[in-house]
Structures are given as structure tokens and as C-alpha cells.
Amino acid sequence: MVSTIEAGGPEAGAPAERSRTSPARPLVSLSGVSKVFSNGTVALRDMSLDIQPGTFVSLLGPSGCGKSTALRIIAGLGEATSGSIDWPTSEFDASGQPHPEIGFVFQEPTLMPWASVFNNVRLPLRLKGKSRSASREDVMNALEMVGLENFAEAYPRELSGGMKMRVSIARALVTRPKLLLMDEPFAALDEITRFKLNNDLLHLWESFGWTVIFVTHSVFESVYLSDRIVVMAARPGRVVADLAIDAPYPREDDFRTSTVYNDYCRDVSNALHDAMDEKADA
Amino acid sequence: MSTLETASKPVSTPAAAVQEETPSSTDPNRLGERLIRILIPVAMLGALILLWAWYVTAYDVPHYILPSPSRVAKAMIEDWHILGPALLVTLKITFTALALALIGGVALAVLLIQSKWIELALYPYAVILQVTPIVAIAPLILIYAPTTQSALLICAWLVAFFPILSNTAQGLKSVDHNLLNLFELYGANRWQSLYLLRLPAALPYFLTGLRIGGGLALIAAVVAEFAAGSAGAGSGLAFRLLESQFRLNIPRLFAALILLSVTGVLIFFATSLISHLLLHKWHESAVKREN
Numbered sequence: 001m002v003s004t005i006e007a008g009g010p011e012a013g014a015p016a017e018r019s020r021t022s023p024a025r026p027l028v029s030l031s032g033v034s035k036v037f038s039n040g041t042v043a044l045r046d047m048s049l050d051i052q053p054g055t056f057v058s059l060l061g062p063s064g065c066g067k068s069t070a071l072r073i074i075a076g077l078g079e080a081t082s083g084s085i086d087w088p089t090s091e092f093d094a095s096g097q098p099h100p101e102i103g104f105v106f107q108e109p110t111l112m113p114w115a116s117v118f119n120n121v122r123l124p125l126r127l128k129g130k131s132r133s134a135s136r137e138d139v140m141n142a143l144e145m146v147g148l149e150n151f152a153e154a155y156p157r158e159l160s161g162g163m164k165m166r167v168s169i170a171r172a173l174v175t176r177p178k179l180l181l182m183d184e185p186f187a188a189l190d191e192i193t194r195f196k197l198n199n200d201l202l203h204l205w206e207s208f209g210w211t212v213i214f215v216t217h218s219v220f221e222s223v224y225l226s227d228r229i230v231v232m233a234a235r236p237g238r239v240v241a242d243l244a245i246d247a248p249y250p251r252e253d254d255f256r257t258s259t260v261y262n263d264y265c266r267d268v269s270n271a272l273h274d275a276m277d278e279k280a281d282a
Numbered sequence: 283m284s285t286l287e288t289a290s291k292p293v294s295t296p297a298a299a300v301q302e303e304t305p306s307s308t309d310p311n312r313l314g315e316r317l318i319r320i321l322i323p324v325a326m327l328g329a330l331i332l333l334w335a336w337y338v339t340a341y342d343v344p345h346y347i348l349p350s351p352s353r354v355a356k357a358m359i360e361d362w363h364i365l366g367p368a369l370l371v372t373l374k375i376t377f378t379a380l381a382l383a384l385i386g387g388v389a390l391a392v393l394l395i396q397s398k399w400i401e402l403a404l405y406p407y408a409v410i411l412q413v414t415p416i417v418a419i420a421p422l423i424l425i426y427a428p429t430t431q432s433a434l435l436i437c438a439w440l441v442a443f444f445p446i447l448s449n450t451a452q453g454l455k456s457v458d459h460n461l462l463n464l465f466e467l468y469g470a471n472r473w474q475s476l477y478l479l480r481l482p483a484a485l486p487y488f489l490t491g492l493r494i495g496g497g498l499a500l501i502a503a504v505v506a507e508f509a510a511g512s513a514g515a516g517s518g519l520a521f522r523l524l525e526s527q528f529r530l531n532i533p534r535l536f537a538a539l540i541l542l543s544v545t546g547v548l549i550f551f552a553t554s555l556i557s558h559l560l561l562h563k564w565h566e567s568a569v570k571r572e573n
């Protein structure tokens with residue numbers, strides 16, 4: 001294991017500029033968050049996690065370990081049963097919301113089938129009361145980011161699965177969010193498309209300085225993308241390892257064949273297996 | 283900015299692609315298929331009428347039992363001064379009832395989904411009104427309503443109302459939960475969620491209700507008039523039908539009957555067309571499957 005179970009501030013080694021050890025206050029901080037569903041399922045138990053601004057954090061873990069639940073709670077969809085979610089840098093409550101502009105990409109594309117791609121992407125702006133003409137440029141920019149500017153007038157059913165997912169990403173980007181929450185956005189895609197979207201996402205992240213929390217169950221994907229991987233275990237859902245991936249960005253396809261990458265994959269994989277064994281013991 | 287367009291850069295613009303998909307009348311295959319779609323039902327209808335005409339003459343059936351098609355046609359033309367206004371009355375009742383059912387059904391459906399309490403309080407009465415046979419309520423309505431016309435209208439409305447209400451309410455409730463989450467995340471208010479999400483999502487359900495309600499409105503208008511049994515200037519096709527039966531004017535009865543079924547068929551086509559026009563761009567039910 002590269003690093004030990006520790007939420008928030010691990011030891012040295014991270015690059016200075018987006019370091020987890022940086023003294024900057026976290027963008028969002030979960031402390032002691034638990035979630036018990038009405039049927040008694042303990043989806044999360046005592047989860048604590050600080051997310052530093054500008055980082056790319058992956059939540060990695062087996063199916064049912066509460067990754068989606070954690071993401072939803074951060075987004076304010078569904079209350080935590082106990083514990084608290086804090087947004088220490090409170091510069092963004094101009095809109096009256098306690099958290100910054102959030103972009104959320106669901107596990108499924110979640111598009112409105114009756115609306116064109118343009119109108120789907122425009123939705124967040126429309127809900128904020130922005131007129132069609134005033135949003136046009138933002139929407140087209142977002143579509144351009146995901147390479148779908150020629151499909152603005154198409155309907156979701158005319159798109160392939162990967163294209164739908166990209167529309168959903170464009171919709172999350174259109175408000176220029178500070179924090180991007182993505183729930184296994186590429187899980188249903190073929191490997192080639194996934195690799196391509198991985199690269200695109202990294203490019204966008206690097207050029208806009210977002211904070212990304214990325215849920216995945218793929219070790220390889222998490223290592224490729226993240227500068228920090230939070231490994232979770234199931235029943236009850238909890239954080240079992242917190243690993244830094246100290247490989248420099250930009251990462252391109254050749255990173256996938258590097259030894260650094262492979263070493264990290266092995267480490268993360270081990271951490272994940274430990275997590276699953278731990279579950280068997282519990 | 284980013285590099286991702288390569289894989290799926292379209293060769294033609296999507297607008298062109300969409301146009302290619304819609305059936306164009308210049309395509310000989312499509313045209314042929316459309317012709318067949320019209321020709322087969324028309325040919326079938328012609329054959330049935332011929333069979334009917336042949337049967338009546340060959341077996342010398344008396345016209346007060348089964349009139350020949352030509353006698354029915356004659357009755358239609360000669361009695362048009364009676365049948366035409368009667369048709370108008372029936373149409374007026376049917377469509378007014380449908381329009382009111384549409385407004386009432388959608389409005390009540392929207393009200394019902396606002397809270398569990400409202401639903402618990404109101405829905406049972408909608409069900410009771412629906413399951414009680416309309417012929418059984420009609421006499422009572424005839425007593426309470428100021429005019430026969432308004433009584434017929436109320437009957438037709440009662441019958442058409444329920445399918446629109448229940449389908450729309452069902453549609454308003456079966457919205458994708460993730461989309462609801464999305465709206466919540468972006469701080470949508472009640473009105474926005476209703477207008478931008480619930481109503482469009484309910485549209486296919488509503489249209490199913492409309493198709494059922496449209497047919498039922500006509501049936502109810504006729505049944506209620508049978509029950510009312512009123513005479514006079516303002517009577518509709520149902521009364522003319524009964525009247526023809528009493529007078530053994532069977533050709534006119536057939537003519538009235540044909541007008542009723544044509545009306546029913548036209549309502550069916552009209553509601554199906556509306557449904558197609560509203561849904562063909564996105565809903566599975568109206569989209570041609572292309573695998």
C-alpha cells in the first residue's frame with residue numbers, strides 16, 4: 001500500500017500545487033457521515049473525507065459500498081442520517097445555496113427524451129431563469145467541449161450510448177461548476193470511447209481547474225485519472241484506504257503503459273482486495 | 283479546445299439526417315407502401331358493400347329488415363335536413379364534453395399529485411363516479427340539470443373525464459427519479475418541475491387517456507340521450523335513431539348509425555394523429571424501430 005487509511009492529510013510526496021497536504025481549506029468536508037435507509041441498510045457508516053479544491057479524487061469500491069450514496073449526499077440529494085457536510089470556503093453562497101455550483105453526472109445519461117440535445121444541455125441555465133438567447137453561447141461551448149456541437153438539434157434517441165453520456169457531461173459543464181460529481185459516467189461505454197473520454201475529461205479538468213469527485217469501480221480508470229483514490233468497502237460502506245497517485249499531469253495514453261501506472265494499479269488493486277477481505281472478516 | 287470530436291463527427295448535418303428519416307413521398311417504396319395502406323381498407327369496404335347489396339337483392343330481403351346500400355344512401359341524402367342537425371348536436375355534446383374532460387382531467391391530475399392527502403380525499407370519488415354505470419346516473423342528472431342538453435353534456439363529461447384523469451395522474455407520477463434529482467439539484471421550483479418535467483413526461487399517458495376518453499365521450503353522449511329519450515328541435519343522432527326504429531324507417535336508422543360510426547372513427551383518427559404529431563420525435567410508441 002502506498003499510503004495508509006487516513007482521510008484528508010497523508011504524508012509527503014504529493015506535488016505542491018494540487019497537494020492534498022496543502023494548508024488550503026477543503027472545498028467540502030464530510031465528518032462522521034452515516035446513512036441508514038428506511039429498510040435498515042447501512043449504506044455509509046462514519047465516513048469522513050476532506051476534498052481539497054482543484055483535486056481529482058476517485059471513490060473506488062465494490063458494488064454496493066455506498067459510492068453513489070456518498071456522492072448524492074455531497075450534492076445535497078438525500079440527507080445524511082448523521083454527521084455533517086461542510087463547505088468551509090463559503091465564497092459561493094451568492095445563490096443562496098450552501099455549496100458551490102455543482103455539476104452532477106449520473107450513472108445513466110438521464111436526458112429528457114422529449115427535448116433536443118440543445119434543450120437538454122440548456123436545462124440548468126433555464127432553471128436559473130436564463131433566456132434561450134442568453135444561454136445559447138454557453139450551451140454551444142459546452143457541446144463543443146464534448147464534441148457534439150453538430151448535434152444540438154438531435155434528439156437523445158438519435159444518439160449512441162456514448163454520445164448520450166457526453167450530452168449529460170455537457171449539461172453538467174454548462175453552468176461552469178466548481179465541483180464536478182461523476183457517478184461511474186463511463187461504466188457503460190466501450191474501452192476505446194472510455195479512454196477517449198478519460199483524456200478529454202483530464203484536459204478539461206486541467207484547463208479549468210475544477211474539483212472532480214469521480215465514482216468508479218475500475219482500478220485502471222481511477223489510477224489513470226486521479227491524483228487521489230479513496231477506497232471504500234461495503235456493509236457497512238466506509239473508507240478503508242486513501243491513496244495518493246503522484247504521477248504528473250498531463251497524462252496521455254502512454255501513461256497507461258508506464259511502470260509507474262502499473263505499480264499504482266497493483267497497489268490500488270491490493271488495497272481494494274484488502275478492503276473486500278476485511279468485509280468478509282467483519 | 284478538446285480533442286474528442288473525431289470518432290463521431292457527422293458526415294451530414296443532423297438536420298439533413300433527420301430529414302432523411304422522415305418518410306418522403308418521392309421514395310417509390312414508401313409511396314407504394316402508403317398506397318397499399320390506403321387501398322386495402324378501401325377495397326375491403328367496397329367488397330363488403332357489394333356483398334351487402336348482392337345479398338339484399340339475391341334473397342329479396344324486405345327493406346324494413348335490411349335496406350340495400352342504395353336505399354341507405356338515399357335516406358342519408360333525403361333525410362339530411364333531419365340527420366345533419368342531429369349530427370351537429372351530437373358532435374357538439376361530444377366535443378364540449380371532451381374538451382371539458384381534458385381541462386378537468388389534467389387539472390385534477392395535477393392537483394392530485396401535489397399531495398398524498400388530496401389524492402386520498404378526492405380519488406375515491408373519481409373512481410365511484412367512473413364505476414357507476416352512466417345509464418344508472420343519467421335519470422338523476424336529468425332531474426338536476428337545467429336542460430336536457432346540459433344533462434347529456436354532464437353524462438358525456440363524466441365518462442370521458444376518468445381515463446384522462448387516471449392516465450395523466452399515472453404519467454405525472456412515473457417520472458424518472460434521476461431526472462427529479464437533477465431538477466432538485468439545480469434548484470427547480472415546483473412550477474418548473476411541473477412544466478418542464480412532469481407534464482412532458484406525462485404526455486404519452488395523457489394522450490392514451492385522450493384516445494380512450496374521445497371514444498367514450500361519443501358513446502356516453504349517445505347512451506345518455508337514449509336514457510333521456512327527449513324529443514324536439516335539439517335532439518341528437520341517438521334520438522333520431524330511436525325515432526327511426528319506432529317508425530320502422532330502417533334506412534334512416536342505418537344512415538344515422540353510419541354517421542355515428544364515421545364520427546367515432548374520425549375521433550379515433552384525430553386523437554391518434556394528435557398523438558403521433560406530439561410524440562413522433564421522441565417517444566418509443568411513435569418512433570419507427572430501426573435496428
Ligand SMILES: Nc1ncnc2c1ncn2[C@@H]1O[C@H](COP(=O)(O)OP(=O)(O)OP(=O)(O)O)[C@@H](O)[C@H]1O
Pocket residue numbers: 037038039041042043061062063064065066067068069070217237
Ligand atoms: N433507496 C434505497 N433504499 C434502500 N437501500 C438502498 C437504497 N439505495 C441504495 N441502497 C443500499 O445502499 C447500499 C449502497 O448503495 P449505493 O448505490 O451507494 O452503492 P454503490 O457503491 O454506488 O454501488 P454500485 O457500484 O453498484 O453503483 C447498497 O447496499 C444498497 O442496497
Ligand SMILES: [Mg+2]
Pocket residue numbers: 067068069107183
Ligand atoms: Mg452507484
